Amino acid sequence: MKHNQGGGKMKSGRFNNRNHAGGRNYSNTKRLLLIGIVLALFIFSGCADMTVRVHRHLYKPDIPKALAGIYKGQQIDLNSFENLDEKTRKWTYYSPDKKVAYEAAVPLEYYALDCFRDAFWVAGMGVLKESPDTKIPDMSLIIDRWTDQEFKFTVTVTKNNMLKFRNQFAVLMPSAGTKDPAQLEKNAYEMMNKAAVAVMSDPNFQAVFK
Numbered sequence: 400m401k402h403n404q405g406g407g408k409m410k411s412g413r414f415n416n417r418n419h420a421g422g423r424n425y426s427n428t429k430r431l432l433l434i435g436i437v438l439a440l441f442i443f444s445g446c447a448d449m450t451v452r453v454h455r456h457l458y459k460p461d462i463p464k465a466l467a468g469i470y471k472g473q474q475i476d477l478n479s480f481e482n483l484d485e486k487t488r489k490w491t492y493y494s495p496d497k498k499v500a501y502e503a504a505v506p507l508e509y510y511a512l513d514c515f516r517d518a519f520w521v522a523g524m525g526v527l528k529e530s531p532d533t534k535i536p537d538m539s540l541i542i543d544r545w546t547d548q549e550f551k552f553t554v555t556v557t558k559n560n561m562l563k564f565r566n567q568f569a570v571l572m573p574s575a576g577t578k579d580p581a582q583l584e585k586n587a588y589e590m591m592n593k594a595a596v597a598v599m600s601d602p603n604f605q606a607v608f609k
């Protein structure tokens with residue numbers, strides 16, 4: 400009887416030890432998981448020291464009158480804008496050193512689309528979205544790279560179901576040299592204006608509307 404009771408106690412003791420060890424392992428696993436989540440949030444935040452908010456409705460296009468004369472009365476269909484720059488986030492692009500984050504209120508492709516739409520409006524164009532009329536030039540834009548010093552993008556235009564235009568543009572901006580959020584926001588809008596003007600200034604792009 401004593402032998403059996405002793406054996407029973409030993410089994411019970413081993414069972415309890417396993418439970419304690421399992422509890423410690425579970426606790427360690429939870430702790431490591433939490434650390435991993437915190438690190439991931441830190442990494443994906445871009446480690447930016449400053450966040451500059453950019454708003455599509457605050458971009459005010461400045462289109463040269465000579466360009467406006469070319470496009471006034473024309474129509475364009477803004478079909479597809481796509482962001483392929485993996486160094487950006489859905490709503491955010493950064494300075495090259497990641498110290499400044501530029502955050503839009505919408506995904507970056509929609510922010511870019513709205514800026515181009517407003518620029519074409521100011522130039523006197525009628526802007527459509529996914530029109531079934533194939534005679535209207537259909538423009539698509541792919542964002543290849545986006546920082547506060549470089550906006551590289553590819554534009555294609557189809558008309559009558561045929562590719563009429565394709566070109567890659569690169570808008571370069573000097574280093575801001577300031578930490579003033581208002582000035583950085585202004586520079587961001589200037590970059591978008593230069594992008595729109597660069598496209599409209601391209602003779603081959605202009606030829607699509609003749």
